[in-house]
Amino acid sequence: MKKFLFIPALLFLLMTGESMSAEKYETATFAGGCFWCMEPPFEKLNGVKDVIAGYTGGKVENPTYEDVSAGFTGHYEAVQITFDPSVISYKELLEVFWRNIDPVDRGGQFADKGTQYRTAVFYHSPEQRDAAEISKRALANSGKFKQPIATNILPAVKFYRAEEYHQDYYKKNANHYNRYKVGSGRAGFIEKTWGKEKPAVPKTDWRSFKKPSDDNLKQRLTPMQYKVTQHEGTERAFTGDTWDNKQDGIYVDVVSGEPLFSSRDKYDSGTGWPSFTKPLMRDNVVTRVDKSLFQARTEVRSKHGDSHLGHVFEDGPAPTGMRYCMNSASMRFIPKEDLEKEGYGEFLKLFEE
Structure with missing residues (x-):
């Protein structure tokens, strides 16, 4: 498609900001x-990209399931999670962790006994260590359990991916998995201990989104995301992580998760910012007059998150003639293959041949 070059010299020179890192997980x-x-x-x-079953904490390299089950490797059975901290925090992951284990059992978990079934949090940074210790103390002081919390908090070491038949076992062998979870005592323990309480992290629904406090946003967002969405900042051209993204998927507000734009309406405007001919859901995009840069422009904001997204101009291609010039920092891209998992399955039809 023909590139539309429109970068007023003054506007370009005044654009300042930090480069967005492509690594956000x-x-x-x-x-x-x-x-x-x-x-x-x-x-x-929401916000979890991948979960892998594996082994960690021991000294034996490349252990097999048989090795770990024998109990001599020192390894724990564990899961390693890749997550987007702008969507879900490490603290929220800890809450989910505590609600799915018996934290006072020193010998294993439920029907499974042995060192490989012990519980532990393996931290990857000082911040994770501090969050884990605070979370553990809070659980101990909650009165939920009469015995001391036995879960270890340990530095992360090499993680070994388990054999493929263990990955997503609950999907591949659903009947056996469900019988095992009930028969081992785990399901009953979780229901008895937490069943009447609200889940720690319910599925996000942007329609009922309530904007969190400024302190919460500072913690959840990167400095650039916070600057752009909360203080009408602008990332430098050609620095955002989606300006040249060509994958199929949708773009949602990094704060609220509300759907904003589709890759089907994205085009290369030549400006260095992600540009679209129209919104995916028009009701989620609101405009207002912006006179901050020596000229009147039309600012674009999200309805539910009230995030600054960018500006819209009347120099775009047909059929709309519009150029929604957005900041990558204001949006999170969800590939079409992740739409169902992340709660946006209704938009899959956009990408059907």
């Missing part, structure tokens, strides 16, 4: 007994 590692049962609680969460 973080890692969390938890041992909670049988890893079959620890994958589902995390895979269902």
